[in-house]
Amino acid sequence: MHAVILVKQVPDSSQIRVHPQTGTIMRQGVPAILNPYDVYALEEALQLKDKYGAFLTALSMGPLQAENALRKALSYGVDEAFLLSDRSFAGSDTLATSYALAAALRKIDSYRKIDIVFTGKQTIDGDTGQVGPGVARRLGFQLLSYVLEIKHIDFEKKTILVHRKSERGIQIVASKIPCLITVFERKRPIRYASLPNMIRAARAPVKIWNRVDAGIEELSKIGLKGSPTVVGKVFAPQNSRGPAERLEGRSPEEICSLLVEKIFEKFPEVEKKLS
Amino acid sequence: KKPVIDPKLADYRGVWVFVEQEEGVVHPVSWELLGRARILATSLGVEVAAVVFGANDETVDKITGQAISYGAEKVYQVVDPALCDYRSDPYTDCLVNLVKKYKPEILLLGATSLSRDLASSVATILETGLTADCTELTIDVENRSLEATRPTFGGSLLCTILTLNYRPQMATARPGVLPIPLPEPDRKGVIIREPMRIDEEKLITKVLGFIPDPCKVAERLSTAEIVVGGGRGIKQPGHFSLLRELADLLGGEVGGTRPVVQAGWLDTERQIGQTGKTIRPKVYIAVGISGAIQHRVGIEKAGMIVAINNDPNAPIFDYADLGIVGDFLEIIPALIRVLKKKRAA
Ligand SMILES: Cc1cc2nc3c(=O)[nH]c(=O)nc-3n(C[C@H](O)[C@H](O)[C@H](O)COP(=O)(O)OP(=O)(O)OC[C@H]3O[C@@H](n4cnc5c(N)ncnc54)[C@H](O)[C@@H]3O)c2cc1C
Ligand SMILES: Cc1cc2nc3c(=O)[nH]c(=O)nc-3n(C[C@H](O)[C@H](O)[C@H](O)COP(=O)(O)OP(=O)(O)OC[C@H]3O[C@@H](n4cnc5c(N)ncnc54)[C@H](O)[C@@H]3O)c2cc1C
Known part of the structure; x- marks a missing residue:
């Protein structure tokens, strides 16, 4: 049993500030973190290790610093980590990213057959949720997106039963391995990294692959060339309201009467609904 | 600099909206998109079409009627028992086949769990660009390109993404952002029932059940x-x-x-x-x-x-x-x- 978790290093967007005058992003000093949604994917994979002794591989594509995200994955108990890093990947959109990741996954699969690929629901920077489905299509794996829970796996019969989130409820789905699972966020957070795993993570080598190592020959499919989407202009959103008119009065009742009057004046239908 | 558009892209015409339904209930984002699609189609001088998939005539015809009232001039239908519940494989195959045959220049879907799954799958197979979670969709009339705008960095900035040299130009739109147009029940539309051969035996993934969210x-x-x-x-x-x-x-x-x-x-x-x-x-x-x-x-x-x-x-x-x-x-x-x-x- 072999599962691969795709992880991405992202800027901690809670710490990104926009310059008030120029409207540009101030990235300096913004720490890079393991994409929070990938942590749920890691936990899901770690449970397969607990239950079935699965071998876990983490794979990331990004600049050399992304090694930190992989080390984090190792500290939780992942067995092996690969970083796909090459200048020619720069500027990849989701189509080009899924192409490169799928190529690396095929290479990994040739050494050790992959049963399940896990991804996060989305990242907090690109935030598209498109990479997981793209990779599944390219590998020809069954795509199980927005999975809430893996209910059952039978490795003999290669069957898997999951609950997945849909807009109007929960779908109960039976499928087959190999599959790609995008993991919906959970209530329970990830386990703590154990001390032995943390020590191992600090020492364990992260294998770094360039384009050729990953077996990618077609340059037209990666980087800017392989990316159909083009970023046009970037601009600050307008603020069409505010500053707010402050309502004042001698008592909370007086202030609230004023508020209710203003609401009903603008939306008389709201008054009619008062129940 | 002005981009050069490949002449073979000129075959692609029309603005399409994938109408998303679960258990016969359409997600309102589909109507929001039809409203916007009409505006885009008008500036391009082309037709608006809706794509409706479902398990039986009754559901698909009912939704087709709604789609026309919300602005679709043409509706592409696929009816097959295999399309009862959403599954990535048959939905992707059907939509890819329709796009290959009828060549829309723009294909819009909702940024919901269902349509994000479908849109990414379709865009990967067609090898075209897909802009995610848009909050604004406009047309640059000069080069007939879709300007898909989405929030970035948690909403502190907006960025406009283009798919210049690939067709269709695909985008998903965030539900609740674009206004729902007023339906006009008297509108007429052309219905195209597309036969597709789906072999349930060959489909690996099966939906065993559905637990509806009781409180909606x-x-x-x-x-x-x-x-x-x-x-x-x-x-x-x-x-x-x-x-x-x-x-x-x-x-x-x-x-x-x-x-x-x-x-x-x-x-x-x-x-x-x-x-x-x-x-x-x-x-x-x-x-x-x-x-x-x-x-x-x-x-x-x-x-x-x-x-x-x-x-x-x-x-x-x-x-x-x-x-x-x-x-x-x-x-x-x-x-x-x-x-x-x-x-x-
Ligand atoms: C990737 C990412 C995605 C995010 N997505 C979302 C999202 O979808 N939605 C979201 O909301 N946030 C999101 N956030 C979080 C967001 O950045 C803010 O942290 C969050 O919105 C702040 O929540 P808050 O206003 O409840 O809390 P706080 O910022 O702590 O504000 C509390 C307010 O309550 C006021 N207050 C305190 N006591 C009283 C009182 N007695 N009476 C009246 N007022 C009182 C305080 O003055 C203060 O202004 C996201 C962050 C990241 C990094
Ligand atoms: C502000 C902004 C907006 C963008 N908008 C678009 C757009 O609309 N369309 C488009 O095609 N591209 C877009 N991109 C480019 C896109 O972010 C990159 O292609 C990126 O490499 C992957 O997309 P994502 O971050 O959206 O990942 P998602 O698709 O949200 O990621 C889903 C999961 O895939 C895995 N994954 C994603 N990236 C990697 C990676 N590099 N290595 C390992 N695993 C990974 C993770 O498990 C992750 O949880 C945008 C980028 C930015 C910064």
Whole structure:
């Protein structure tokens, strides 16, 4: 049993500030973190290790610093980590990213057959949720997106039963391995990294692959060339309201009467609904 | 510099919307998209078409009628028992085949769990660009390109993404952002029933069952005319009962910020903002909410924003229409009393 978790290093967007005058992003000093949604994917994979002794591989594509995200994955108990890093990947959109990741996954699969690929629901920077489905299509794996829970796996019969989130409820789905699972966020957070795993993570080598190592020959499919989407202009959103008119009065009742009057004046239908 | 468009792209014509349904109920984002698609098609001088998939004639014909009333001039239907519940493989195959045959220049879907799965799959197979989670869609008439605008970095900036040299240009749009057009039941449309051969035996993934969300929170929140939002300033989960009482009086719903959802004070489905829902109520009342950009992007489309916060310098006051500086534990009970008095009168 072999599962691969795709992880991405992202800027901690809670710490990104926009310059008030120029409207540009101030990235300096913004720490890079393991994409929070990938942590749920890691936990899901770690449970397969607990239950079935699965071998876990983490794979990331990004600049050399992304090694930190992989080390984090190792500290939780992942067995092996690969970083796909090459200048020619720069500027990849989701189509080009899924192409490169799928190529690396095929290479990994040739050494050790992959049963399940896990991804996060989305990242907090690109935030598209498109990479997981793209990779599944390219590998020809069954795509199980927005999975809430893996209910059952039978490795003999290669069957898997999951609950997945849909807009109007929960779908109960039976499928087959190999599959790609995008993991919906959970209530329970990830386990703590154990001390032995943390020590191992600090020492364990992260294998770094360039384009050729990953077996990618077609340059037209990666980087800017392989990316159909083009970023046009970037601009600050307008603020069409505010500053707010402050309502004042001698008592909370007086202030609230004023508020209710203003609401009903603008939306008389709201008054009619008062129940 | 002006991009050169490949002449073979000129064969691609028309704006398509994939109409998303589950159990015969259409997700409102599909109608929001049809409204916008009509505007885009008009500036391009082309037709608007809807794509409707389903298990039986009854469902598909009913939805086709609705799609026409919301602005579709043409409807491509695929009816097959295999299309009963959403599954990635058969839905992807059908949509890819339709696109290959009829060549739309723009293909729009909702940024929902179902359509994000489908859109990414289709875009990968067709090897075209897909812009995610857009909040604005316009046309650059000069080179017939779709300008798909989406929030980035948590909503602090917007960026416009183009797919110049590939067709179709694909985008998913965030539900609740674009307005739903008024349906016109008298409209007529052309219906094209596309035969597809789907072999259930060959489909690996099977849907064994469906557990509907009993409270339909998402639906209620997105259609509510009044929403009362609570933030970390509420301090205790128990205080949400006050907000609920206020919302009930006004026939509205309760939502909140991410920290209160993460603290478990509120259902995940009720989170409003960048990583939650976008809502467009007539009135949004923000209680104990600071006004972070990630929250604001979800409430921008409200008719009126009222902020109640005890910090006179809270950023929310810069983005609201009306503001009350005060402790919500004094203001909200007073507001409830005033409304009850009005109701009695
Ligand atoms: C502000 C902004 C907006 C963008 N908008 C678009 C757009 O609309 N369309 C488009 O095609 N591209 C877009 N891109 C480019 C896109 O972010 C990159 O292609 C990126 O490499 C992957 O997309 P994502 O971050 O959206 O990942 P998602 O698709 O959201 O990621 C889903 C999961 O895939 C896995 N994953 C994603 N990236 C990697 C990686 N590099 N290594 C390992 N695993 C990974 C993770 O498990 C992750 O949880 C945008 C980028 C930015 C910064
Ligand atoms: C990737 C990412 C995605 C995010 N997505 C979302 C999202 O979808 N939705 C979202 O909401 N946030 C989101 N956030 C979080 C967001 O950045 C803010 O942290 C959050 O919105 C703040 O919540 P808050 O206003 O409840 O809390 P705070 O910022 O702590 O504000 C509490 C407010 O309550 C006021 N207050 C305190 N006591 C009282 C009282 N007695 N009476 C009245 N007022 C009082 C305070 O003055 C303060 O202004 C996201 C963040 C990241 C990094």
